[in-house]
Amino acid sequence: MGLGGNNENYKFSNIPYWGWNIMKILVTGGAGFIGFHVVKALLERGDEVVVVDDMNSYYNPQLKIDRLKQFEDKISFYRVSIWDFVELRKVFEKHQFDKVCHLAAQPGVRYSLENPFAYQRSNSLGMLNILELMREFNVKDLVFASSSSVYGGNTKVPFNVDDSVDKPISIYAATKKSNELYAHVYHHLYGFNCMGLRFFTVYGPWGRPDMALALFTKAIINDEPIKVYNYGKMQRDFTYVIDIVTGVLSALDKVNGYNILNLGNSKPVELIYFIQCLEKALGKEAQKEMVGMQQGDVHITYADIEKTKQVLGWEPQTSIEEGLVKYIQWYKEYYKIN
Numbered sequence: 001m002g003l004g005g006n007n008e009n010y011k012f013s014n015i016p017y018w019g020w021n022i023m024k025i026l027v028t029g030g031a032g033f034i035g036f037h038v039v040k041a042l043l044e045r046g047d048e049v050v051v052v053d054d055m056n057s058y059y060n061p062q063l064k065i066d067r068l069k070q071f072e073d074k075i076s077f078y079r080v081s082i083w084d085f086v087e088l089r090k091v092f093e094k095h096q097f098d099k100v101c102h103l104a105a106q107p108g109v110r111y112s113l114e115n116p117f118a119y120q121r122s123n124s125l126g127m128l129n130i131l132e133l134m135r136e137f138n139v140k141d142l143v144f145a146s147s148s149s150v151y152g153g154n155t156k157v158p159f160n161v162d163d164s165v166d167k168p169i170s171i172y173a174a175t176k177k178s179n180e181l182y183a184h185v186y187h188h189l190y191g192f193n194c195m196g197l198r199f200f201t202v203y204g205p206w207g208r209p210d211m212a213l214a215l216f217t218k219a220i221i222n223d224e225p226i227k228v229y230n231y232g233k234m235q236r237d238f239t240y241v242i243d244i245v246t247g248v249l250s251a252l253d254k255v256n257g258y259n260i261l262n263l264g265n266s267k268p269v270e271l272i273y274f275i276q277c278l279e280k281a282l283g284k285e286a287q288k289e290m291v292g293m294q295q296g297d298v299h300i301t302y303a304d305i306e307k308t309k310q311v312l313g314w315e316p317q318t319s320i321e322e323g324l325v326k327y328i329q330w331y332k333e334y335y336k337i338n
């Protein structure tokens with residue numbers, strides 16, 4: 001199975017094949033949703049990839065196993081937790097990396113209300129371990145995943161990377177903000193080049209089963225009701241995963257100094273419109289249960305991507321209508337639904 005039978009290709013037309021300098025890149029969280037797509041794209045352009053992932057069961061690890069199966073023997077894989085300094089150090093001892101793409105994390109805003117310590121361990125301690133090992137083994141270039149959640153309850157839109165983000169409203173967001181701060185310290189003290197990417201609600205083939213899109217899709221297929229929070233009026237800047245990948249690869253190529261950038265579609269849509277597009281892609285209507293806001297949720301996310309355009313030359317290419325059709329194609333193929 002390829003990319004859900006969609007035959008999507010990553011476009012790197014600006015990369016001259018013959019002059020391409022192969023890099024050895026550590027991708028943490030490479031069995032995860034975004035990590036999987038990043039690894040796939042790096043391999044396709046000829047880079048050498050080492051993956052570290054602990055394959056935890058926050059969601060069904062079979063999906064992580066199935067993602068990794070796509071790579072066969074093209075990667076070196078280590079089942080290691082990034083909070084385990086001793087085990088992680090062995091990976092750095094074995095490989096001299098050119099760059100690190102740090103995507104492993106405990107994700108999810110809602111779960112951080114239930115289990116805050118998982119975030120402290122994987123996101124805060126994990127990041128510090130990565131930075132310390134990079135320092136010890138003299139790896140200077142780091143691209144890492146931050147999140148639109150750092151904008152917390154900010155009401156000024158679009159969200160700009162220069163806006164104040166000192167008032168997080170979930171532990172998840174607080175750990176992601178701490179990642180940006182840790183990276184700055186290593187940039188300042190040791191001259192690291194760091195690029196923190198604030199992803200905005202990423203969706204697409206091989207997507208996470210804990211996210212609203214997968215939960216909605218499953219419920220609609222099974223004739224079960226879906227909860228439409230804030231009566232469908234909240235807005236999300238849904239961003240297609242292949243667009244995210246293009247941004248991550250560009251960041252890996254251009255990381256220099258210290259930068260925080262938004263990677264978002266910059267076209268927020270109302271939840272109710274999102275559900276309508278999903279119904280269209282599925283050819284089936286949802287049973288909608290209209291409810292109020294959930295604790296820890298925000299009304300709108302909306303990325304200002306002017307700086308990202310300048311620094312990376314990046315622009316998202318995929319509309320929500322198009323992206324959802326591709327997601328459903330993959331979903332039906334992977335979960336064997338007629």
Ligand SMILES: NC(=O)c1ccc[n+]([C@@H]2O[C@H](COP(=O)([O-])OP(=O)(O)OC[C@H]3O[C@@H](n4cnc5c(N)ncnc54)[C@H](O)[C@@H]3O)[C@@H](O)[C@H]2O)c1
Nearest residue numbers: 029031032033034053054081082104105122145199201202
């Ligand atoms: N998907 C989104 O919409 C979104 C939005 C904003 C930010 N992000 C960030 O992007 C990154 C990737 O997210 P994703 O959606 O692919 O999530 P994911 O859960 O699918 O991927 C994360 C991967 O990291 C691994 N992992 C978690 N803790 C680990 C640990 N302690 N040691 C080793 N591996 C560990 C998991 O097993 C998983 O395979 C995360 O840092 C996340 O916080 C994602």
